[in-house]
Amino acid sequence: MADDNLKFNTLTIHGGQQPDKAYGAVMPPIYQTSTYAQAAPGDHQGFEYSRSGNPTRKALEDSIASIEGGKFGLAFGSGLAAIDCVIKTLKPGDEVISTNDLYGGTYRLFTKIFEPLGIKFHFVDMDNADKIGDYVNENTKIIWVETPTNPMMNIIDIKAMSKVAKAANALLIVDNTFATPYLQRPLEMGADIVMHSATKYLGGHSDVVLGLLAVKDEAIAEKLYFIQNSSGAVCGPMDAFLVVRGIKTLHVRMQRHCENGKAIAHFLKDHPKVENVYWPGFESHPNHSVAKEQMKDFGGMISFSIKGGSLEDTRKVISSFNVFTLAESLGGVESLAGHPASMTHASIPKEEREKLGIVDSLIRLSVGIEDIDDLKADIDQALNKI
Numbered sequence: 382m383a384d385d386n387l388k389f390n391t392l393t394i395h396g397g398q399q400p401d402k403a404y405g406a407v408m409p410p411i412y413q414t415s416t417y418a419q420a421a422p423g424d425h426q427g428f429e430y431s432r433s434g435n436p437t438r439k440a441l442e443d444s445i446a447s448i449e450g451g452k453f454g455l456a457f458g459s460g461l462a463a464i465d466c467v468i469k470t471l472k473p474g475d476e477v478i479s480t481n482d483l484y485g486g487t488y489r490l491f492t493k494i495f496e497p498l499g500i501k502f503h504f505v506d507m508d509n510a511d512k513i514g515d516y517v518n519e520n521t522k523i524i525w526v527e528t529p530t531n532p533m534m535n536i537i538d539i540k541a542m543s544k545v546a547k548a549a550n551a552l553l554i555v556d557n558t559f560a561t562p563y564l565q566r567p568l569e570m571g572a573d574i575v576m577h578s579a580t581k582y583l584g585g586h587s588d589v590v591l592g593l594l595a596v597k598d599e600a601i602a603e604k605l606y607f608i609q610n611s612s613g614a615v616c617g618p619m620d621a622f623l624v625v626r627g628i629k630t631l632h633v634r635m636q637r638h639c640e641n642g643k644a645i646a647h648f649l650k651d652h653p654k655v656e657n658v659y660w661p662g663f664e665s666h667p668n669h670s671v672a673k674e675q676m677k678d679f680g681g682m683i684s685f686s687i688k689g690g691s692l693e694d695t696r697k698v699i700s701s702f703n704v705f706t707l708a709e710s711l712g713g714v715e716s717l718a719g720h721p722a723s724m725t726h727a728s729i730p731k732e733e734r735e736k737l738g739i740v741d742s743l744i745r746l747s748v749g750i751e752d753i754d755d756l757k758a759d760i761d762q763a764l765n766k767i
């Protein structure tokens with residue numbers, strides 16, 4: 382099927398997919414095999430060894446390429462393994478300019494693994510693209526953007542960053558985990574590589590850990606494929622299958638995540654026990670106009686702080702949820718709540734944390750696709766415990 386004329390809600394189901402060649406299976410079979418029979422040395426049917434390639438993984442790689450508007454996809458054992466592959470395109474002395482409020486695991490990979498190997502990272506506030514120029518020099522190779530950010534829901538202007546990257550002769554990489562291609566397609570806005578933790582919305586059911594890259598340019602894709610095959614951080618066929626299946630309902634799930642997210646954001650805003658609500662759909666959000674321009678809708682991720690909230694009060698609220706589950710991660714069908722200060726961002730010193738807005742009374746919600754009345758009632762009863 383030629384994908385070019387199909388709309389997004391069709392591509393999630395059909396993009397890059399064909400019935401299986403053996404028996405016409407509509408879903409890609411889970412090719413649980415390490416190797417493939419050859420008729421004569423080198424005479425094979427496109428697959429030789431499952432680190433180098435596997436048909437189930439290929440179905441997923443073609444799917445992500447299609448829904449991100451790219452030409453090539455690569456699947457890894459985790460989101461961090463995908464990021465690891467991108468940074469391995471660099472050599473000692475090269476520099477990366479990165480969003481400052483980055484996913485904690487990405488920050489750890491950059492500073493604890495790659496910095497000691499001689500790669501330099503600048504963590505900067507990307508609120509204003511004009512400020513980035515100060516960090517550009519002849520060693521700048523990558524501009525790394527995460528938007529919306531976690532947990533403060535800041536929005537970075539992808540098109541503006543693409544201009545900075547082009548002028549610097551550097552690649553623009555966008556971690557699109559929070560938005561998904563349903564909400565924003567960075568390759569169409571000038572990004573060179575899109576990265577995903579498919580563990581989150583793409584998988585969508587909290588049952589798999591997996592990472593993805595999508596690329597338009599063949600030379601970049603070849604470089605990444607060489608590293609993927611050489612370093613070997615690939616995903617298994619069962620996990621690839623789960624994400625192929627997840628992507629088929631991405632548009633339906635995202636639509637509901639956005640509807641419920643909007644309703645919860647407004648509910649929190651009007652709640653007497655709540656101080657601040659961080660959600661890019663509010664006109665008062667500092668980057669609302671950029672969000673409106675580059676995103677189709679505003680997603681299901683929301684953070685809020687409790688009025689006068691002590692750590693003790695906050696712990697009481699977050700432990701009192703019945704429908705929301707207290708857990709790390711996000712993007713599944715079920716609603717989750719997290720406490721950034723003691724969970725995802727505990728490794729950042731309190732003073733640094735608070736500079737980013739991550740106060741002790743901040744709670745992060747991944748709003749799921751349950752009935753909205755049950756979600757509101759659950760938040761209300763938890764807040765009324767204080």
Ligand SMILES: *Cc1c(COP(=O)(O)O)cnc(C)c1O
Pocket residue numbers: 459460461462484486487527531556558559577578579580581590591592
């Ligand atoms: C979870 C996450 C990652 C890391 O992905 P894993 O699949 O956990 O390795 C990277 N970036 C963002 C924004 C994430 O939420």
